[in-house]
Amino acid sequence: MATCFMQVYCSADSLMPKNNFRHFVRCMRMDKHEEKYCPRCSQSFTCKVGDIASCQCTAVQLTEKARIFLSKTFFDCLCKDCMMKINQETARASAYHFPTQKEMFIEGLHYYKENGYWVFTELYHMLRGYCCGNNCRHCVYGFSKTNKIAI
Structure with a gap:
């Protein structure tokens, strides 16, 4: 029996040959939802x-x-x-520039202070334009320790 040429999407447990057109149609049914x-x-x-x-x-x-x-x-x-x-957020970010000098940072916009440390906001991360891979609290790029290899 040949393998389904749509095997990436195929989950149908069928007795018909996997290269059969009806099998293809069954695999690509419009009711496949996740x-x-x-x-x-x-x-x-x-x-x-x-x-x-x-x-x-x-x-x-x-x-x-x-x-x-x-x-x-x-x-x-x-x-x-x-x-x-x-x-x-991307429309809002376009109204601001990435701060390149300490004097350009605006508290409450680019960062806030917590226990004496600067915590960068989502806007700051978006303006920076890339993920640093440090698992930042307000990372807008969806980074987590589990995808660290991707950086």
């Missing part, structure tokens, strides 16, 4: 991999800045609420 959790906010949502045109992510029209930002992240699928927030 229950996922947004890696940004932990909200559950349904990813409609079998019907991408009906997926919740297509309800959000991402800006070019948001697309560029997301291409630099470690995120898998995001919920539509987080995608809308990323659209807003």
Whole structure:
């Protein structure tokens, strides 16, 4: 028996030959959905991999800045609420410049103080333009210790 040429997507347990066109159609049925959790906010949502045109992510029209930002992240699928927030955050970030000197930092905007230490905000990380891989508290790039190898 030949292997399914769609084996990446194939989960059908079928007795028909795997190279059969009916098997292909069965594997690509429009009811293939995945229950996922947004890696940004932990909200559950349904990813409609079998019907991408009906997926919740297509309800959000991402800006070019948001697309560029997301291409630099470690995120898998995001919920539509987080995608809308990323659209807003990237638009907001475009109004500011990355502080290159200490005098340019604005408390409450780029950082806040906690126990005498500076804690950088999400806006600061977004303005920096890349993930440093240090597992920052407000990392906007979706970095965690589990994907450290990817940096």
